[in-house]
Amino acid sequence: MQLQNKITTIAFDADDTLWVNEPYFQEAEQQFIYLLQEYQTAEQLSKALYHTEVKNLPLYGFGIKGFILCMIETAHQVSQHRVSSLILSKIIEMGHDLLQRPIELLPGVEQTLNALNGKYNLILATKGDLLDQKRKIKNSALGGYFHHIEIMSDKQTADYQILLHRLSCKPEQFFMVGNSMKSDILPVLDLDAHAAYVPYVVTWSHEQLEAPLHHDKLISLQTLPDLLQFL
Structure with a gap:
């Protein structure tokens, strides 16, 4: 044609x-799974995060900030609100890192x-x-x-x-x-x-x-x- x-x-x-964009989100998701591994399996955590992301798209739209909020929400859900402040701080730090990644x-x-x-x-x-x-x-x-x-x-x-x-x-x-x-x-x-x-x-x-x-x-x-x- x-x-x-x-x-x-x-x-x-x-x-x-x-x-490059999506690989950075994938890397952050793997870090998220590592941080929450005591609560669920990797597959369960990935599915839970995806469900939260899709649910919140009408509220947050697309982007890193919404992604970080979804990780925080999912961390509370899978831990039944027992997730530590240290883990939440690490999730926020992951967001800061994502927002400062160089362009490739x-x-x-x-x-x-x-x-x-x-x-x-x-x-x-x-x-x-x-x-x-x-x-x-x-x-x-x-x-x-x-x-x-x-x-x-x-x-x-x-x-x-x-x-x-x-x-x-x-x-x-x-x-x-x-x-x-x-x-x-x-x-x-x-x-x-x-x-x-x-x-x-x-x-x-x-x-x-x-x-x-x-x-x-x-x-x-x-x-x-x-x-x-x-x-």
Whole structure:
């Protein structure tokens, strides 16, 4: 599928599309399991934390701060409120560490953005905590590539509709690139726009689909630079 004559605007997801993100959460979860191992098995703790995260998404949204609050809540639940103040302090410290992690760009990111810069309107379309996402964008040194930066609380079809209206962009001219089928791909295809799925080595289970997705406006890539073959 060649897209050169159709696309004017290319939007990129940020976390785990342009830079490393989910592995840091996975590492924090393993630390959490270690701290609470006296109360439940690793599998039970992981399931309990995931349940708390999903339950609280409407309240906290996506991001590190909500994740830390969910770990604290889960620690109280699994310990029947016997968790020590020392463990709670360590969980808070884990959050501080997460919020200060350096940005690690994924392979080929700058190469891809350089090749597309000036040929298309490049957009950064990410979701999560506003302050933390701004920090990551600044520290990535990629902000100068983007015509517009959109930080959403969530990525549903309505959120992309608002973005397209803001950009004065028709769906057939819009192309979304990301690693999450639920957040980056499905909502965009619902609008009859184009999308490219770039799998990452690890993706939060809440962002995954149970079955493969096939669509005539979806392309699947192995790496981000593979996008250049279609544009």
